[in-house]
Amino acid sequence: MINKAGRDIPEELLVNGKEVFQGQYYYHDKVYTKASPTVRAIMKPEEEKLVPTLREAIEKSGLKDGMTISFHHHFRDGDYVVNMVVETIAEMGIKDITICASSLGDAHNPIVKHIESGIITGIQTSGVRGRIGETISHGKLKNPAIIRSHGGRVRAIEAGDVHIDVAFIGAPTSDAYGNARGKGGKSDCGVLSYSMVDSKYADKVVVITDTLVDFPNFPPSIQQVDVDYVVVVDEVGNPKKIANALLRFTENPRELMIAEYAAKALANTKYFVDGFSFQTGGGGPSLAVTRFLKPFMVEKDIKMGFAIGGITRPMVELMKEGLIKTIVDAQDFDLDSIASVNTNPRHFEISTSQYANPLNKGAFVNKLDFVILGALEVDTDFNVNVVVGSDGVLRGAPGGHVDTAAGAKCTIIVAPLLRSRIPTICDRVTSVTTPGESVDIVVTEYGIAINPRRQDLIDSLKDIDVPVWTIEKLKEEAYRLVGRPEEVQFEDKVVAMVEYRDGTIIDVVRKVKEFEF
Amino acid sequence: MINKAGRDIPEELLVNGKEVFQGQYYYHDKVYTKASPTVRAIMKPEEEKLVPTLREAIEKSGLKDGMTISFHHHFRDGDYVVNMVVETIAEMGIKDITICASSLGDAHNPIVKHIESGIITGIQTSGVRGRIGETISHGKLKNPAIIRSHGGRVRAIEAGDVHIDVAFIGAPTSDAYGNARGKGGKSDCGVLSYSMVDSKYADKVVVITDTLVDFPNFPPSIQQVDVDYVVVVDEVGNPKKIANALLRFTENPRELMIAEYAAKALANTKYFVDGFSFQTGGGGPSLAVTRFLKPFMVEKDIKMGFAIGGITRPMVELMKEGLIKTIVDAQDFDLDSIASVNTNPRHFEISTSQYANPLNKGAFVNKLDFVILGALEVDTDFNVNVVVGSDGVLRGAPGGHVDTAAGAKCTIIVAPLLRSRIPTICDRVTSVTTPGESVDIVVTEYGIAINPRRQDLIDSLKDIDVPVWTIEKLKEEAYRLVGRPEEVQFEDKVVAMVEYRDGTIIDVVRKVKEFEF
Secondary structure (H helix, E strand, O other): OEOOOOOEOOHHHOOOOOOEOOOOOOOOOOEEEOOOOEEEOOOOOOOOOEEOOHHHHHHHHOOOOOOEEEEOOOOHHHEOHHHHHHHHHHHHOOOOEEEEEOOEOHHHHHHHHHHHOOOEEEEEEOOEOHHHHHHHHOOOOOOOEEEOOHHHHHHHHHHOOOOOOEEEEEEOEEOOOOOEEOOOOOOOOOOOHHHHHHHHHOOEEEEEEOOEOOOOOOOOOEOHHHOOEEEEOOOOEOHHHOOOHHHOOOOOHHHHHHHHHHHHHHHOOOOOOOOEEEEEOOOHHHHHHHHHHHHHHHHHOOOEEEEEEEEOHHHHHHHHOOOEEEEEEEEEOOHHHHHHHHHOOOEEEOOHHHHHOOOOOOOHHHHOOEEEEOOOEEEOOOOEEOOEOOOOOEOOOOOOHHHHHHHOOEEEEEOOOEEOOEEOEEOOOOOOOEOHHHOOEEEEOOEEEEOOOOHHHHHHOOOOOOOEEOHHHHHHHHHHHHOOOOOOOEEEEEEEEEEOOOOOEEEEEEEEOOOOO | OEOOOOOEOOHHHOOOOOOEOOOOOOOOOOEEEOOOOEEEOOOOOOOOOEEOOHHHHHHHHOOOOOOEEEEOOOOHHHEOHHHHHHHHHHHOOOOOEEEEEOOEOHHHHHHHHHHHOOOEEEEEEOOEOHHHHHHHHOOOOOOOEEEOOHHHHHHHHHHOOOOOOEEEEEEOEEOOOOOEEOOOOOOOOOOOHHHHHHHHHOOEEEEEEOOEOOOOOOOOOEOHHHOOEEEEOOOOEOHHHOOOHHHOOOOOHHHHHHHHHHHHHHHOOOOOOOOEEEEEOOOHHHHHHHHHHHHHHHHHOOOEEEEEEEEOHHHHHHHHOOOEEEEEEEEEOOHHHHHHHHHOOOEEEOOHHHHHOOOOOOOHHHHOOEEEEOOOEEEOOOOEEOOEOOOOOEOOOOOOHHHHHHHOOEEEEEOOOEEOOEEOEEOOOOOOOEOHHHOOEEEEOOEEEEOOOOHHHHHHOOOOOOOEEOHHHHHHHHHHHHOOOOOOOEEEEEEEEEEOOOOOEEEEEEEEOOOOO
């Protein structure tokens, strides 16, 4: 069945009420009953939660073949928890496990062998980078992976699409009764936003920490009332590895030009007024927009009402300079943002449900004025791909892309026209992550293109000091420079479903074609 | 059927799995599936939540005959919200409504007429003071009231014993998207702990505020993701009326003697060590214990690890003096505690679920060393009544009594031996609120009695500078002074069920006998 993003979704995936993508607000007004966990009451004051080893905690949790476990990715490339848990599960002989992670990355390459051996048979995640992405794309995961945005993941949990049997939560600090924080300790990651929903909806919750502190560890990100067991290990993560290449501070002239164009466009819309709200995704040009925005804010005496999302140093600096009133934070991308959420009284941790769940009673993304987002590809329908590489292999993450694009009044995609002689702007993206109806402006180093659905923006930006193109013209320029790209070859087998944030299927990813040499 | 507190519970109440009380930890280890709300998704950024009038909010909420609504009592005697909502419901012609309130008091006398007319047909509450208590005791509420402790109320909501159709949450401040706080504005009540669970489990949530503030109103007690509508009214409450006679600062010599005895007993137990935890209930002698405790703390260089519960000035002062490390706060009983939770970084708001839900994975009361509680009556089995007056009329509130008594390592009841020539210590309490197995020490102005179940306490307190009696001797002394009290006369009709915190029935309250004159 062809969905509203123009993608063909195999009928056999449309079971148990699953629908294809039908537009960004299709489920607005939807009435449904939330999921809930099955819990065990702890009434007796003498019952303790500290368990000497991870293995004993897993035994006590009742984890069995076929169950689903969950993780957060606040430690990003410095995470030790996923590998430690999966390794222990493998040692215990448990198999057929589904991982429901907020994201997976290079840090988790060691679990590939457990995918290949059938210990891990399902993966639900935002990010599918590194060897895990390759493994899935080569058809080695038993069940199709499910790729979800951050808002889509909490939706799936809160709506009961996925039920977490055991949540494993790596925590920089915890007390012995399970009050856990992203702050303090030796592996400070700032916030634990992704795990908050896991702690409320998983049947069993195991907190894994390397720094046990006095009771009560307050204010807690994860509350004792939701935690079954606490385990102390040597190290849960390496915060120095939180910031990776995605979060670099670009000095690339082409990326700086893109950022400057984006800032100029943004500052000329009607939403750029005192109290505006703002988010940038990862990636050099996105992050650089914040730097170019500042002179416009100072010149017009405009302060940001709130900044949201993954937080990075440029945001923290703007706040220190008094240019941002409030930061609401679902993830810290560097040590500066971690320091800020620990100290600045107007820098707050929020759950991913507050951040982006499309089916609660109104997430923060609904209140966004601007979001600046990257892209692997953008097509002439303004569809964006951030999940599949130009070689057809899973190597990205929808993250908050889909959620913020749907919520923001002005969604700006920043991307170079070409990457290594491959057009970013193209006829048809390899995979749709964010539908074109959520995208308002595409910015390249050649100029910008505005979605024709937004005549208001076309009108207000017609005289700005930035080249304005149609998206077709941008694509033609790209094709003129490097030629039309060859289509990636796929086999029939579906290796991953890309869910829209509301749970409908916006695209599928197929096995990459294995060539014989 | 006779329950474990020795009370006869009518068989006809034992339907739908309802059980009689069978001991304080009977449901320890109980495995059950939590309840959940049926919600309506708000995906579209342009949808707003502000509604011009309370009546329109009620209309939009879909409130109908037979439904259940909920309220908090943080404004105590200064609450305006319950009356305002019930009056509007009455005007709209809706009837057969059940109120699930955290407590009701004198402020709510105006709703009596709506009980008598059948607009309100069910009441579930902790407190049943003032005219509402009389009305129920005289059999004028259609269905038996359900009296629950604070922990029992959240348990009932989280376990699905009661389903709230519409929660009405009076909030000192809110933004237009429903982020609501107990702090700020013109009716500052400090915390909104009782409403947190309502906001998560009610189908519809209406925030009623008198002070609309900029988005985002952070950190929120009630989160936008759980709120359907926001209404602005002139005034939600009068914080000056939060402190009432229950919370007076006693100078009564008899009460001071009781407090001094209690402090001496407490300070001589093995639990009085650095880092101990502590709560006092309302009532002059309970609150006065904190004052007498201070010299012992200073002398032995002992600091309190955490104080919890309803918070009052004496606690706030101890914290200011550096004698309390952390306050976890589920209710502010006076203006000093409201000021403290707004300003002291180690004074935290917690939900009532964190405070006392017996069937979550471990509430704060489980970590209590000491609790000091009042009593209307204590019997020779150490059962305590705080709900029914000596005239048989509902006039009290279990509050956190039952919860903290079950959780604390040392539960101390403070009460005068006599009140207006009526023995407080008696053969058999008029109604059991807290079972004797939860009570360790009873303190009167004549001396203390220790529960024989606690031989360890009997041993460690045998040489203290306070008269130590048996509970029978205390009772005999009371009866010797004023004679054996006459038994209250009741009719057969059950007007209220007193639930133990785990949902079992610990007692029933019957209609008081109407005498003809």
